[in-house]
Amino acid sequence: MAASNLAKALFWGFFLERCLLFVDSAIGVNWGTLSSHKLPPSVVVDLMRENKIGKVKLFDADPEVLWALRGSGIEVMVGIPNDLLAALASSIAASDQWVGQNVSRYLVKGGVDIRYVAVGNEPFLTNYQGRYQSLVLPAMLNLQQSLARANLAGYIKLVVPCNADAYQSASVPSQGVFRPELTQIMTQLVSFLNSNGSPFVVNIYPFLSLYQSADFPQDYAFFEGSSHPVVDGQNVYYNAFDGNFDTLVAALSKIGYGQMPVAVGEVGWPTEGAPSANLSAARAFNQGLISHVLSNKGTPSRPGIPPVDIYLFSLLDEEQKNILPGNFERHWGIYSFDGQAKYPLNLGLGNGWLKNARNVPYLPSRWCIANPSQDLTGVTNHMKLACSFADCTTLYYGGSCNTIGEKGNISYAFNSYYQLQKQESKSCDFDGLGIVTFLDPSVGDCRFLVGISDSSGCCLGCGILCALWFVSLWVIIYLRVVDSL
Numbered sequence: 362m363a364a365s366n367l368a369k370a371l372f373w374g375f376f377l378e379r380c381l382l383f384v385d386s387a388i389g390v391n392w393g394t395l396s397s398h399k400l401p402p403s404v405v406v407d408l409m410r411e412n413k414i415g416k417v418k419l420f421d422a423d424p425e426v427l428w429a430l431r432g433s434g435i436e437v438m439v440g441i442p443n444d445l446l447a448a449l450a451s452s453i454a455a456s457d458q459w460v461g462q463n464v465s466r467y468l469v470k471g472g473v474d475i476r477y478v479a480v481g482n483e484p485f486l487t488n489y490q491g492r493y494q495s496l497v498l499p500a501m502l503n504l505q506q507s508l509a510r511a512n513l514a515g516y517i518k519l520v521v522p523c524n525a526d527a528y529q530s531a532s533v534p535s536q537g538v539f540r541p542e543l544t545q546i547m548t549q550l551v552s553f554l555n556s557n558g559s560p561f562v563v564n565i566y567p568f569l570s571l572y573q574s575a576d577f578p579q580d581y582a583f584f585e586g587s588s589h590p591v592v593d594g595q596n597v598y599y600n601a602f603d604g605n606f607d608t609l610v611a612a613l614s615k616i617g618y619g620q621m622p623v624a625v626g627e628v629g630w631p632t633e634g635a636p637s638a639n640l641s642a643a644r645a646f647n648q649g650l651i652s653h654v655l656s657n658k659g660t661p662s663r664p665g666i667p668p669v670d671i672y673l674f675s676l677l678d679e680e681q682k683n684i685l686p687g688n689f690e691r692h693w694g695i696y697s698f699d700g701q702a703k704y705p706l707n708l709g710l711g712n713g714w715l716k717n718a719r720n721v722p723y724l725p726s727r728w729c730i731a732n733p734s735q736d737l738t739g740v741t742n743h744m745k746l747a748c749s750f751a752d753c754t755t756l757y758y759g760g761s762c763n764t765i766g767e768k769g770n771i772s773y774a775f776n777s778y779y780q781l782q783k784q785e786s787k788s789c790d791f792d793g794l795g796i797v798t799f800l801d802p803s804v805g806d807c808r809f810l811v812g813i814s815d816s817s818g819c820c821l822g823c824g825i826l827c828a829l830w831f832v833s834l835w836v837i838i839y840l841r842v843v844d845s846l
């Protein structure tokens with residue numbers, strides 16, 4: 362008993378100490394890792410600290426990522442992928458294991474400040490056709506018990522990040538309701554969240570509204586006022602973000618939880634891959650959003666009450682994301698894949714413009730291009746193959762490399778594949794059509810990337826092996842010496 366109280370005191374002491382080091386801001390980021398050019402997690406954590414980003418939302422519980430977050434003081438939301446919901450819903454042993462392996466073991470002095478567990482990611486998305494619908498609550502009930510058994514139920518909150526398609530409105534925000542088939546589940550879910558003091562987490566994307574609907578008024582997507590305001594009784598809406606947020610508030614009111622705190626799990630604007638996805642639009646949206654949230658104005662139906670937290674989507678570009686929704690999916694980052702700020706942005710954390718990542722372990726400065734002395738007529742299949750593995754989305758309409766010409770296209774595809782293969786020399790062959798160059802082939806805004814080395818994983822492995830080797834060497838020498846005495 363005494364020992365456990367001591368442990369608790371140390372635990373809370375550690376977190377209080379951490380809290381004092383960071384501004385308790387409402388602006389966080391999503392950190393997704395669907396990239397073949399992954400920055401070492403420690404570089405990403407340094408990048409966040411350098412920019413005073415105090416909250417991060419993850420999509421899983423990758424041990425390498427959590428390991429790097431140890432002692433950082435950054436508040437973490439870990440995620441449970443939808444695929445795990447079935448197991449967690451059906452077995453308390455599985456949920457005990459999940460909590461043990463992915464939460465408890467990090468909650469030690471000098472550990473990771475895990476505050477939220479996201480149970481599924483947009484599990485009610487219409488596209489899933491109800492596949493996960495009935496699993497969410499049973500999984501939450503099991504996880505809540507597991508957290509309680511680990512003495513963490515008071516500290517760690519379960520949430521469910523929902524896509525904004527969970528609710529709808531026939532016209533104005535005050536008409537908001539949950540999708541009819543979700544009404545019962547949402548009522549149970551929100552009652553559960555409410556009894557645990559958890560916020561409702563929603564992902565809001567004015568970009569998608571603009572992208573999907575030709576008659577969506579462009580200025581309504583941003584925060585500079587709109588020539589098409591939405592009049593809803595006494596309330597007037599000048600931006601899609603507020604309109605969407607208050608549609609959710611109305612839906613929550615209709616099931617009896619109009620006061621439910623709301624956090625925004627994802628919100629952002631991509632920089633390429635669609636006509637309305639570009640640097641200036643992304644900058645205008647994100648900066649407008651941050652100023653709007655930090656002004657504490659709230660929304661027309663919740664004046665003076667901003668969302669509890671917002672997590673920008675996203676910290677980094679992820680060039681292995683599925684592009685079924687559109688090429689823009691790979692370009693949501695406020696930073697490119699290698700931690701370089703794409704545009705000046707002030708996160709409102711008292712730190713000025715975004716600062717770039719440091720100590721990025723790039724591969725050597727070399728690129729693969731189309732061999733200028735070769736006839737390139739037979740190149741189509743090579744290009745197709747290269748682009749089926751590597752990212753070529755920038756070559757298309759609305760992309761930064763769309764106008765680099767036919768030969769440029771080929772070189773771009775070759776290089777993307779070559780970097781994906783970590784500059785492995787055979788990967789620039791393409792039946793003799795490719796050639797390695799040491800001159801940067803980038804043109805204008807079209808950047809030919811240089812990949813990132815996998816050194817972190819390798820060196821950790823090498824480090825342990827080398828240490829073992831070193832120790833055994835000394836043991837052998839010692840034994841020899843003892844022997845010879």
Ligand SMILES: *[C@@H]1O[C@H](CO)[C@@H](O)[C@H](O)[C@H]1NC(C)=O
Nearest residue numbers: 421422423442458459462463
């Ligand atoms: C912990 O999380 C990781 C990453 O999401 C997952 O692969 C693993 O299965 C989880 N552990 C358990 C016991 O479920």
Ligand SMILES: *[C@@H]1O[C@H](CO)[C@@H](O)[C@H](O)[C@H]1NC(C)=O
Nearest residue numbers: 579636637638639640641642
């Ligand atoms: C960027 O996107 C915005 C928003 O859709 C659009 O108004 C603007 O024309 C675009 N800018 C460029 C340079 O394409």
Ligand SMILES: *[C@@H]1O[C@H](CO)[C@@H](O)[C@H](O)[C@H]1NC(C)=O
Nearest residue numbers: 756757758763765766767770
């Ligand atoms: C380069 O490739 C893109 C994507 O296929 C295409 O839209 C563009 O027209 C190509 N450029 C040339 C000159 O072929």
